[in-house]
Amino acid sequence: MKKWTKAIEINAPIEHVWKYLDGSVENMQKIMPQVIEQKPVKITEEVVGSIYRQKFKEGKRTEEYDIETLEYTNEADEKKVKVGFILAKMFEITALYELNKINDTKTSLTYTVTTRPLKWYLKFLLIFATDKTVVEFLERFKKVAEAESGRYT
Template sequence: MKEWMKEIEINASIDQVWKLLDGALEDMQKIMPQVLDHQAVKVTKEGVGSIYRQKYKEGKRIEEYDVETLEYVNTPANKKLKVGFTLAKMFEITALYELSAINEQKTLFTYTCTNKPLKGFLKLFLFFASDKIVVQFCERVKKVAEEEYENTKVLVK
């Protein structure tokens, strides 16, 4: 299993960032444009155990898989969402999104991703995998959240 972790400060409120991770499909697509669909299969009151069926476009292929909520915390100062899914019967993947309010306009975003190969030949592939995608994802979340936060400040004035 391989794990990557990236932490980044975002100049936006914690709720603005959280909306991108735990919101509607349209919000999610702003930071994950390859997600084509995100439908609830089972939703629990506490969040943990909820399952969503996602469709994801990789090149010309469309993968469909169930995403299970493994951890869920939603308080004003701290938010956490951990999901897990199996991709193409080849990898077990978890994604952990953690948000901490630094102040009302600044959020600390920590993204941790694990990837466990389910077939022996994939272990070598993972051995050489870099954190490039994790870094790009964090930068995209920062860019989108900050742009949207600036736009909401302009509308309020």
Template structure:
């Protein structure tokens, strides 16, 4: 299993950043443009255990998978969400988003993702995996949150 964690400071209020992670499909697509659908299947009180059917477009191919909320916290000074899903029967993936209020106009964003191969032959792919996708993602969240909704 591989794990990557990246942290970045965003010059935007915590609630503004949170809406891209825990908001509408339209807001989610601003930071995850490949997500084409995110439909609730089961929504639980407190969110942990909620399941969404998500569709993700990679090139011309659309993959569909269930995303489960594994951890959830929404307070004025700290917000967290961790989700997990299995991609193509090949990888078990988790993504954790944590926001910490620095002050009224600044937020610390910590993104942690894990990738566990489910088949012996895909373990080779992880040998060459790097953090480029993770770095690109946190930088995109920062850019979108700081530059407003027009991205």
């Protein structure tokens, strides 16, 4: 299993940053442009256990998989969502987004992603995996959230 954790400060209120993770598909697509669609399969009252079918475009291929909400917190100063899914029947992926309010105009985002190979021969691929995708994702998230909130760094 490979795990990456990165944090970034975003010059935007926590509620504004949260809308990209806990709102419409259109908002999600601003930070994850590869997501083509996301439809509910099973919705639970407590959010944990909810399942969404997501279509994701990778190059010319379109993947479809079910994403399950594993953790969920929505407090005024702290918000968290953790999702898990199986990618191409080859990797079990979890993504954890943790938001903490620094002040009324600044939010800390910590992103943790884990990748576990489901086949023994895939373990070797993870040896060479870097955090490049994680860093690029956080930079895109920051850029979009700050631009749309009207605050620039």
